[in-house]
Amino acid sequence: MEMYVYYSIVIFGTIIISLYIYIIWVKLSERYTYKKERRYQFLLVPLIDSIVGDFMHNPDIDLKEQTALISKHCKNKLKKRVVEDRMIYHLETLKNTSKDSLIHLCEKIGIIQLELDHLSKKNIYGKALACKRLGELRSKDAIPYLLDAINSSSQDVDYNALLALAKIGDESAFLKAFEAVNSAILLSERSLIEIVDSFEGNKASVYSKMIHSDNEFVSCIFIKSAGSFMNDELASQIAPLLQSTSKEKTISAIKSLENMKNSAYKEDLKTLLTNDSWEIRSMAARALGSYPDEDVIDSLIDALSDAQWFVRSNAAKSLLILDRDLNYITKVFEGTDKFAKDILIATLESDPQFSHLLSDDCASADCFGQAALLIKNYILQGDKNE
Amino acid sequence: MNNAFLRDLILKFNYFILVYVIIVNTIYFIQLILSSFSLYDYIKKMAYSGYRTYTKSDNMIPISVLVPAYNEQETIIDNIKSLLSLNYPTFEIVVINDGSKDETLNRIVDAFNLKKVYQPIRNLIKTKNITSVYKSLDVPNLVLVDKENGGKADALNAGINISKYPVFTSIDADSILESDSLVRVIMPFIEDRLTIAVGGIVRIANGSTIKNGKIESVNLPKNHLALFQIIEYLRAFLSGRMGWGAMNALLIISGAFGAFRKDIIVEAGGYLPNTIGEDMELVVRLHHILKKRGQKFRIKFIPDPVCWTQAPEKLSDLRSQRKRWQIGLMDSLIRHRAMLFNPKYGLAGLLAAPYFLIVEMLGPIIELLGYIFIPLSFILGLLNIRFFMLFLLSSVLYSILLSLGAIMLEEYTFSKYPSVKQLAKLTLYGVVENLGYRQITTLFRLEGILRYRSLRHTWGKLERKNFSPE
Secondary structure: OHHHHHHHHHHHHHHHHHHHHHHHHHHHHHHHHHHHHHHHHHHHHHHHHHHHHHHHHOOOOOOHHHHHHHHHHOOOHHHHHHHHHHHHHHHHHOOHHHHHHHHHHHHHOOHHHHHHHHHHOOOHHHHHHHHHHHHHHOOHHHHHHHHHHOOOOOHHHHHHHHHHHHHHOOHHHHHHHHHOOOOOOOOOHHHHHHHHHOOOOOHHHHHHHHOOOOOHHHHHHHHHHHHHHOOHHHHHHHHHHHHOOOHHHHHHHHHHHHHHOOHHHHHHHHHHHHOOOHHHHHHHHHHHOOOOOHHHHHHHHHHOOOOOHHHHHHHHHHHHHHOOOOOOOHHHHHOOOHHHHHHHHHHHHOOOOOHHHHOHHHOOOOOOHHHHHHHHHHHHHHHHHO | OHHHHHHHHHHHHHHHHHHHHHHHHHHHHHHHHHHHHHHHHHHHHHOOOOHHHHOOOOOOOOEEEEEEEOOOOOOHHHHHHHHHOOOOOOEEEEEEEEOOOOOHHHHHHHHHOOEEEOOOOOOOOOOOOEEEEEEOOOOOOEEEEEEOOOOHHHHHHHHHHHOOOOEEEEEOOOEEEOOOHHHHHHHHHHHOOOEEEEEEEEEEOOOOEEEOOEEEEOOOOOOHHHHHHHHHHHHHHHHHHHHHHHOOOOOOOOOOEEEEEHHHHHHOOOOOOOOOOHHHHHHHHHHHHHHHHOOOOEEEEEEEEEEEEOOOOOHHHHHHHHHHHHHHHHHHHHHOHHHOOOHHHHHHHHHHHHHHHHHHHOHHHHHHHHHHHHHHHHHOOOOOHHHHHHHHHHHHHHHHHHHHHHHHHHHHHOOOOOOHHHHHHHHHHHHHOOOOHHHHHHHHHHHHHHOHHHHOOOOOOOOOOOOOOO
C-alpha cells in the first residue's frame, strides 16, 4: 500500500512540474510568435497596401512581380496569416467594384486554397474559422465547398458557412443553402436573420423568392429580414401574407411592414386588431404606431380595452405616438374602462414629452388642456378609493 | 467488547476515508481534464465568434438586467453606473429595492433623478407588495422598483414581473460587469435555440482598480483571505463549473451573474421565495422539471471573465457567506432529492446531484469525522504514522495539483494575472491554502449544516465597501 502512495506522490509531483514547464513554454512561445508577427506586419503590410493602392488606380495593371513576391512570402505560415489579415481588412473596407480584382489576387497567391485546405480537415473549429475567413475573402471558388459544409454536425460550421455564402453574395448558392435549412437547425431565428441581412448580392431577388418558400421557418426568416430592406415592390409581395393562415407568417409580415413604414397597408393592419390571436393583435397595435395617420386612432382606442396586457400596452404606445396633442385620449378618460386608463397613464409617464403632465407643476388645464385635468382627476379618484 | 467495536469502527472509517479521498480527487481530476478540453474549444471558438458584430446588430436579443438590492447603499450607485455603460444594443436595468433599511432607495433616486411613476404590474409570479416604481427621463433604460421585504428570490421575481424583455440576467448589487459581458452571455442563446440559461464566470475584484464602475486594471489583493478565495474561485469556475457545463449537468448558475429565458422561468414558477440558495435551487428545478417533461434544453457556462465581485476580507463575513452557501446547497438538494441517482435526469441526476450531495454537502462532516477518528486511531495504536503521513502528503499534493491546474487554465486562457510575480503568488497561496484556510472554511460549512433549519430563510448580507477609491 505504501508503495502506491509513494507512486502517487511521484506522479502528482511530476504532473505539477510538467504543468509548470508547459505553461512557461506556452507563455514564451506566445511572446515569441507575437514579436515575430509584429516584425512580419512591419515588412508585409506596406507592400500589400501599395499593391492594393495600385489596383485601385488601375485594375488592369500588371503586378506579376509583386504577386510573385507575396506568393513567396506566403510559403511561411505566419506570414501568410499576416497577408490574409491585411487582405481581409481591405476587402471589408473597399467598395464592391474594386473587390473583384483583390479577390482574384487572393486566389492567385493561394490564400483561398489555404483556407479550403483547412475546410477539408476534420477539426470543427478549424472548419468554422475557415468558413468565416472564406466569407471575408469572398471568393466564388469556395462556394461548392461551403455548400458541402452546411448541415454538418456543428452549429458553428453551419452558421459560418451560411454567413460566408451571404458575404460572397451569389444568389443561387445562397438560395440553395437556405433550401437545405429546416426547422431542425439549432441556430436561433435571430442568427439566421442576421445572416440574411448580411447577404451582399441581389437582395430584392432573394427576398422575392424566399418569402414564398414552402418551408415556413425559412419563409418567416426572409419576411422579417425584408423589413430592413425598404422596398415598395417587396412590401406589396409581403402584404398578402397578413392574411396567411399561418400565425408565424402573419406576425413576420406585420413586423416587416412595420419596419418598412409603408402606409398602403394600414387598413389591413387595422383589421388584424380583432384577430383571434392576441400575438397578432399585439403586433398589429404596435405596427400601427409607425404610420403618422389619425385614421387609425379609433381602432387603437378600441384596442386599449383588449383583454391582453400586451395588446393594450402596444396600443397605448402607438396611440401616444399619433396623438401628440392629446386630443383623442380624453375619450378614454371620459369612459369607464379602468384598464385602458391605467395603461395610458403608465405609457404617458415613460414618454419624455408627457411625463410632467402628472407632476404638480402641471396642475392646471394649461398643460394639454382637458386631458391633463381628466387624468389628474382619475388618479386622485384612484388614490381616494385606495 | 466496546473497545473491540470501537477499533473495528475506526478501522472501517479509516478505509472509508481512504476510498472517499480517492473518489473525490478522481472526480476533481476528471473535471479538470474535461474543463481543459472545453476551455481549449472555447478559446478556438473565440477566433471565429461573431459576437462583436452582434454588439451593434438589431438582431440581438434585448435583455433585462435585474439587480436585487438589500442594504446596498455603499456599492449600488457604482454598480448601476457600470451597468449603464454596458456595450449592448437594447437593454433595461431593473433595480429592485427589497425593503432596504439603509439609504439604498434614496441614494438611487437622488443619483439618477428618478420620479415615481404609475405603472401597472403584470403578476406573472406572485410576490410581496410592490410599493412604487421609479423611472427617469434622463436614463430611460433604468427602472427602480421599491417593494416590501421578501428576500432575494422574491425581489428577483418582482424584477421578472416588471421586466419587458424575453431574456433576463440577474446580477448581485455588489458586482461589476465587463462592458461586453451581456453580449457574451447572450451569444449562447443566439447560437443555439435550445439554450435556456447561461452562467458566467465570477472573478474577485479585491485588489483591482475600479473607476466609475469599470475595472481599470486587474491586480491581486493584499488581503490574505481574498487571495485564497481567488484560488477557490478559479478552481470552482474554471475547473468545476466548466466541467459540469461540458456534460450539460450544470446545477449552479451563480446569483452574481446568470442569464435566463424569461418564458421558461415564469413557467417554472420563478425563483423560490424564502430560500437563500435561490440561484442553485432554480437551476436544479429547471433540470428537474424539463427532464421530467422530456424537453430538450441546454444550460451553458461561459468562461470569459465577465463579472467581478467583492470577496469577504474578514473572517466573520467569510463565515456568513460560507454558511449561506452551505444552507443553499442543502436546501436545493433536499427539495430535489428525487433527482439523486435517478437515471431519468441524465448526468445531472446520476453524477452532478450525487457529487454535490456526497462531496459538497456531506464533505465537511466527513472531514470533521476524520479530524476526530485519526487522533483516536493514534491513541488506540491503530494508526500507521508513516502511512498516514504519506497519505496526507499525497492528498495535499493532489489538492495543490488541482489548484495549480485551475491557475494554469487561467494563465493559458484569459491570463488576467499575466506577470510571473502574480503567477508565483497565486501558486504560493494555492499551496498554503491547505494549511489552515481550507480547514476554517470546512468549519464554517459545518456551522451552515448545523444551523440549516434556523437560517435557511434569511438574506444573510455581507458588509460591502465602496468600489471607488475615496
